[in-house]
Amino acid sequence: MTRAEKIISTLGYAGLIPFIAACALLYSGAATLANQIFLSYSAIILSFLGGTHWGRLIASDVSLKVSVGLLALLASNVFALLGWA
Incomplete structure (x- = not known):
């Protein structure tokens, strides 16, 4: 694996952290905050x-x-709009 591939892989897995954190918050009793984090980060992604x-x-x-x-x-715009909706 080249250096660039390692960096890409690391950043890709690091991008999962907000999703995992939102799930952890959901089970800790902060459901409203968890939903806000999950939905806003999903729209960004x-x-x-x-x-x-x-x-x-x-x-x-x-x-x-x-x-x-x-x-x-056109499909790329539709996906972004669906995330925003």
């Missing part, structure tokens, strides 16, 4: 994942006239 689709398509040579590229951009 969905927005981040949508942004990765944008970045991938911008960096590639895929034309937006190609239905696959356009569909991916």
Whole structure:
């Protein structure tokens, strides 16, 4: 595993910490705070994942006239909006 892959893996697993903390808070009696943390962090992660689709398509040579590229951009926005709702 390269250094970059280790960093990516570490950051990916560290991204689970807020989800785990929210679950722990749920069982400690702070259900309202746990729900707020879980929902807001979920929306952030969905927005981040949508942004990765944008970045991938911008960096590639895929034309937006190609239905696959356009569909991916629209889907990324839908996921972000669902997280916000």
